[in-house]
Amino acid sequence: MKTLVIISHPEMMESGSQQYLLSSIPEGKDITIHHLESVYPDFKLDVEMEQALLKEHERIIFQFPFYWYSAPALLKKWQDEVLTDGFAYGKRGKALTGKEFGLVMSIGVKEEEYQPGGREGFSIDELTKPFQAMALKTGMVFLKTLPIFQFSYLTEEQKMNLLIRYQQYLTREKEDSLKAREKWFIQELKSTDTSKLNDGDQFVLNQAIEFIEENRDTIDELKIVLDQME
Amino acid sequence: MKTLVIISHPEMMESGSQQYLLSSIPEGKDITIHHLESVYPDFKLDVEMEQALLKEHERIIFQFPFYWYSAPALLKKWQDEVLTDGFAYGKRGKALTGKEFGLVMSIGVKEEEYQPGGREGFSIDELTKPFQAMALKTGMVFLKTLPIFQFSYLTEEQKMNLLIRYQQYLTREKEDSLKAREKWFIQELKSTDTSKLNDGDQFVLNQAIEFIEENRDTIDELKIVLDQME
Numbered sequence: 001m002k003t004l005v006i007i008s009h010p011e012m013m014e015s016g017s018q019q020y021l022l023s024s025i026p027e028g029k030d031i032t033i034h035h036l037e038s039v040y041p042d043f044k045l046d047v048e049m050e051q052a053l054l055k056e057h058e059r060i061i062f063q064f065p066f067y068w069y070s071a072p073a074l075l076k077k078w079q080d081e082v083l084t085d086g087f088a089y090g091k092r093g094k095a096l097t098g099k100e101f102g103l104v105m106s107i108g109v110k111e112e113e114y115q116p117g118g119r120e121g122f123s124i125d126e127l128t129k130p131f132q133a134m135a136l137k138t139g140m141v142f143l144k145t146l147p148i149f150q151f152s153y154l155t156e157e158q159k160m161n162l163l164i165r166y167q168q169y170l171t172r173e174k175e176d177s178l179k180a181r182e183k184w185f186i187q188e189l190k191s192t193d194t195s196k197l198n199d200g201d202q203f204v205l206n207q208a209i210e211f212i213e214e215n216r217d218t219i220d221e222l223k224i225v226l227d228q229m230e
Numbered sequence: 231m232k233t234l235v236i237i238s239h240p241e242m243m244e245s246g247s248q249q250y251l252l253s254s255i256p257e258g259k260d261i262t263i264h265h266l267e268s269v270y271p272d273f274k275l276d277v278e279m280e281q282a283l284l285k286e287h288e289r290i291i292f293q294f295p296f297y298w299y300s301a302p303a304l305l306k307k308w309q310d311e312v313l314t315d316g317f318a319y320g321k322r323g324k325a326l327t328g329k330e331f332g333l334v335m336s337i338g339v340k341e342e343e344y345q346p347g348g349r350e351g352f353s354i355d356e357l358t359k360p361f362q363a364m365a366l367k368t369g370m371v372f373l374k375t376l377p378i379f380q381f382s383y384l385t386e387e388q389k390m391n392l393l394i395r396y397q398q399y400l401t402r403e404k405e406d407s408l409k410a411r412e413k414w415f416i417q418e419l420k421s422t423d424t425s426k427l428n429d430g431d432q433f434v435l436n437q438a439i440e441f442i443e444e445n446r447d448t449i450d451e452l453k454i455v456l457d458q459m460e
Contacts, residue, residue, distance in 0.1 A: 010310075043273050043303075067306075067309070067310045068306070068309045068310060068313065068360065068364055069359070069360035069363045069364065070300060070306065070360050071306075072306070072310060073273075073303045073304070073306040073307035073310060074303070076297075076298070076300065076301075076302070076303040076306045077303035079297070079298045080240075080297045080298060080302060080303060083298065119367075120363060120366075120367065121362075121363055121366045121367075122359050122362065122363045122366075126356070126359045127359050127360055127363060129299070129352050129356045129357050129359060130298065130299035130300050130357050130360065132351075132352065133299045133350060133351055133352045133357060134298055134299065136350075136351045136352075137349075137350065137351075
């Protein structure tokens with residue numbers, strides 16, 4: 001699966017969260033990072049190039065700071081100019097149908113403020129309806145949003161956690177089951193460069209892989225038995 | 231009451247609905263029309279000027295075509311750059327508090343499609359939550375939205391109706407009571423140039439004004455009686 005991360009951020013170099021996320025992009029995976037403000041500082045978009053990019057990828061991510069409950073202006077311009085009738089919607093506009101679409105949003109305010117009575121008054125679910133509607137119109141499958149609340153207040157452990165969730169968001173197949181998560185972890189563990197680990201740690205790692213795989217086998221066997229009993 | 235109409239439309243000269251609305255703006259009223267794409271063709275905003283404009287008006291209207299369930303990009307840029315911390319929100323950001331805020335949106339799709347099961351899937355209420363949240367954050371009173379569905383399909387009568395609703399939207403005091411509507415109609419009738427009417431029509435007009443005013447007096451008297459009876 002190829003993933004296109006369309007980033008819109010007017011000051012990306014100064015953004016701690018964006019830099020952190022960028023630095024964690026796994027190499028060698030099918031991930032394209034596309035920062036609009038770098039490519040189009042004058043706000044003049046190359047629509048053909050953008051449409052070609054979209055066609056090449058199966059998962060499309062909008063990654064941006066949540067400005068006034070939406071995306072920065074250049075991403076809005078991108079939507080208005082790239083997602084044309086006949087390409088993204090309308091009778092012959094099927095270019096995006098079946099692709100996956102998700103939002104990675106950095107948010108400066110605490111999560112609990114996004115509800116009635118909170119300072120922001122509305123939930124993230126409510127505020128992202130325009131993007132949900134866009135996915136619907138273009139025939140894309142809307143993924144669960146990955147909101148990043150107050151990145152600068154996160155502990156190191158929370159940041160590590162975020163990093164794993166982010167990497168999974170970009171690369172893990174959609175099926176959000178235990179099986180899909182297991183599969184992702186095994187892949188990651190197996191591709192870990194163990195040459196720098198000491199023998200003890202290498203052993204632990206291999207044991208972990210075996211343990212997860214054995215668990216899966218046991219679960220699968222139990223399911224077969226259950227199916228036969230019905 | 232002074233009203234600021236901030237229009238964002240990349241192709242306003244070609245827009246039938248925008249031209250129709252513009253042509254109907256009553257003269258001599260305290261209405262400022264401000265078309266962003268005309269003033270800022272290069273997308274470079276004069277933030278100080280924009281903030282000064284906002285301060286001078288009590289009612290702020292965003293008027294735009296509903297592109298991808300939101301405003302065109304330049305209006306988003308305006309939000310991101312003009313509505314700063316310390317001006318529009320935050321501890322000393324009270325410049326907009328108490329003002330009224332409304333949306334006039336031209337929409338290319340039928341009203342009935344904006345619901346679950348419809349082609350657009352979400353209601354206008356849902357899709358405008360980001361603007362409602364903006365009003366909340368800046369302390370502005372959110373007015374009922376004036377959506378204009380499929381302008382080009384409207385009959386002449388529907389267009390006239392729209393015109394009245396639009397003029398009221400820009401100029402009528404908020405109190406959405408019979409009294410407020412009466413007041414607005416009397417004002418409009420009284421300011422009508424009757425010199426071109428024949429005597430019979432002039433008479434009818436004056437009778438209409440008297441009739442509405444008398445009705446109001448009767449209602450007010452009845453209310454006083456009722457209050458005394460309690």
